[in-house]
Amino acid sequence: MGKPLIECVPNFSEGRRPEVIEAIVAPFKNRPGVYLFDYRADEDHNRLVVSLVGHPAEIQESLLEAAKVARDHIDMNTHQGAHPRIGAVDVVPFTPIANITMEECVELARSFGKRYVEETGIPVYYYEDAALIPERKRLEVVRKGQYEVLKDEARTVPARRPDVGEAALHPTAGGTVIGARKFLVAFNVNLDTDNLDVAKEIAKHVRSSSGGFCHVKGIGVALEERGLVQVSMNLVDYEKNALYRVLETIRMEAKRYGVSVVETEVYGMVPAGAVLDSAAYYLQIAGFDPQQIIELRLLQMMGEAAQ
Amino acid sequence: MGKPLIECVPNFSEGRRPEVIEAIVAPFKNRPGVYLFDYRADEDHNRLVVSLVGHPAEIQESLLEAAKVARDHIDMNTHQGAHPRIGAVDVVPFTPIANITMEECVELARSFGKRYVEETGIPVYYYEDAALIPERKRLEVVRKGQYEVLKDEARTVPARRPDVGEAALHPTAGGTVIGARKFLVAFNVNLDTDNLDVAKEIAKHVRSSSGGFCHVKGIGVALEERGLVQVSMNLVDYEKNALYRVLETIRMEAKRYGVSVVETEVYGMVPAGAVLDSAAYYLQIAGFDPQQIIELRLLQMMGEAAQ
Known part of the structure; x- marks a missing residue:
């Protein structure tokens, strides 16, 4: 087994x-x-979205350094932007890629959240799979009212108190939402x-919100x-709802209207x-093992070599 | 662009x-x-098949070391085995995997062949895409009569003279066939x-030897x-004859007999x-770029980091 590999997409204000x-x-x-x-x-959003892939230990170190820079240069009391946010380091999601389970993420x-509070002084809320309070699974619940509302409610409303740290946001850097979630595929x-x-009717039949x-x-x-329509999707668990299954369902539904799939x-x-x-x-390959793919095997061996 | 990556499958007697x-x-x-x-x-074959993937320079160094060991420990005059062979280091094929063209392979x-002769004293024949003489593209032509016949003909028959080195095989290690070929997929x-x-009839319709x-x-x-039959294939150029195209052709031909594909x-x-x-x-993905695959992108970046 190779070294664990995660994706992390921190958002800074x-x-x-x-x-x-x-x-x-x-x-x-x-x-x-760490691979940037x-x-x-x-x-317009006044926001920075960073895509990282790498090993957990090294990613955590780099995140702490970056967070201190953001904390020292961004004042949420004067920050303006179209995107909802509660802090200078707004969201830090960890996503398993290889050799690591969701539970480990x-x-x-x-554990990163605890260290983060100690080293940066910015309080932490946990979301998605890392949420301690079920309602906080959803990011929009944690960010409700954004920095401007939360800076008061974090002190005064028990239900809005951070999961780690003081019952108050950082005076300039606000709070940070840290969590673990699966990889999201845009299809x-x-x-x-x-x-x-x-397209609207078919979208209804494949998405969870309408069954x-x-x-x-x-x-x-x-x-x-282009004179076309599109079913635009996010697959939030591609292992449970595989691309082929979603596509074949759309092909099947489209037939009802004499419509076919042009491309994906x-x-x-x-x-x-x-x-x-x-x-x-589609190829009906029996017992296919991703480690039969030369490049994936190589990556695994490189991980082992680096250990 | 990352570092060049090749596969090499040397065969030793x-x-x-x-x-x-x-x-x-x-x-x-x-x-x-070098990744072993x-x-x-x-x-029965009295033969060792090694699968390597790695960077060309490092693979060449390791091959020279291994060849010297084989040369010093294997005497072709007493070697016996069921598999055709002409030398202690019998065949060394280089195959492009990433960031390297067939021409570069x-x-x-x-160039490896020249250095090989200098350092090991074993003469070299080039085969497949590296052949200098068209007939030598085919390994079986180079190996005709095996070591026992070639050790005389290399001296006496001009058409069987090595491409590099003396007009004589090495007295104990024989000769080595070095070449470049595409990756072979067993499907x-x-x-x-x-x-x-x-199965025989369908095999006839998909293979090159019968059109x-x-x-x-x-x-x-x-x-x-299992009470089944199989079309057993080697795809010697998977870019020109893609898996899906070969499979769909077999599915189409099988219909003629009311037969379907159980698995591949x-x-x-x-x-x-x-x-x-x-x-x-099958997914009809428009403009798909392999660099959208996280693991492949990562491998590319690791190659860049190592340069």
């Missing part, structure tokens, strides 16, 4: 000052065990019709320039398992 | 003496840049009939214990691209 953005990101660069896939600052989030299916109702697959979120969207899109990054699982289904 | 086998394999172990996937000795094979398709003729796909070799085989097998290792290509076909 700074999308406008290039020198601050670069200072926050610096601890993620040229650091063994991407970072994007949005001026939950433990990781919770879109384009249909050869300009009838938006078809479809338990781990699919989805809406119907018009692609007006996998947007952004995706773990190998999400795609290999569908390949094994 | 020793399958019986464990201490010699371990001495040959030792240079491939615990060596940065597997090694298997066969007593051909150059690699040829079997099991059919729900016990009629072997069906099917140009880069498929295949035969029909009975799986007697991908035997042994396979490059990610071979499977992802089929996933992208």
Whole structure:
């Protein structure tokens, strides 16, 4: 078994000052065990989204360094931006990629949260799978009213008290939401019709909120320039709701309207398992082991070699 | 672009003496840049097959060390075994895996061949894509009559003279065949009939030797214990003859007999691209980039970090 590999996508409340953005990101660069896939600052949101993959210990060290930079340069009392937020380091989700279970990611989030409070002085709320209070599983519940409301309620309303740290937000850096969640796959299916109702109806049948697959979120969207419609989805558990199963259900539903699938899109990054699982289904491969893939085996061996 | 990655499967003429086998394999172990996937000795064949993946420079160094061990411990004049062979280090094929073209692998094979002769004193024949003489593309042509015939003909028959080195084999270690070839995927398709003729007939339609796909070799085989038959194939160029295309052709042909595909097998290792290509076909993913796969991106970044 190779070294554990996680994804972490910390969100910082700074999308406008290039020198601050670069200072926050610096601890993620040229650091063994931490791979900086991407970072994007949005001026309207006044927010920085960083994509990291790597080994848990090294990712935690780099996060602590980056958090101290954000804490010292961002004042939530003057921060403005279109995206909801409660702190300078707003959200830190840990996601299992390889050689680590979700349970271990939950433990990781919770132990990191304790150390984080000690070293940064910023109080922590746990969310998603790491939530200690069931309501806090949902990020929007934790962030309700954002920094402006929470800075008072954290002191005065017991139900809004941080999970770790003082019953008060940090005077300038606010609070941080730390958690563990599964990898989210963005999967879109384009249909050869300009009838938006078809996409909306099909989206209803595949998404959990209207009784479809338990781990699919989805809406119907018009692609007006192309004269097509799209079922735009997030698969929040691609192991339970595999790409092929969701796609075949959409193909089957579309037939009802004489409509077919023009193409699909996998947007952004995706773990190998999400795609290999569908390949094994369609190719009917019996007993397929991802370790038969040269590159995955190599990665595993490199992890072992590094241990 | 990451570091070039190749596969190399050297075959040595020793399958019986464990201490010699371990001495040959030792240079491939615990060596940065060389990943020893597997090694298997066969007593009947009296042959050792080693699977390596890694970076070209480090693989070449380890091969030279291993070749010297084989040269010093194997005497072809007394060697016996069921598998055709011409030397102690019988065959060394280089296969591109990532960040390297076939043309570069051909150059690699040829420059390695020159150095190999200088350092080991064993003459070299080039085969497959690295062949200098068209007939020598085929390994069986180079190995015709095996060591016993070639040791005389290498001196006396101009057409059998080594490509590099003296017009004579090494007195104990014979000669070595070095080359570059594409990755070979072993792909079997099991059919729900016990009629072997069906598998044989379908194999005829998909393999190149009887006019099917140009880069498929295949035969029909009975799986007697299971009461099934199998189209057993080697895809010698999985980029030109993709798994999904071969499988769908077999499904289509099988329909003629009212037969369907029970399951398939991908035997042994396979490059990610071979499977992802089929996933992208069946899932109809538009513009899919293998670098969207987290693990492949990570491997690429690790290669860059190591440069």
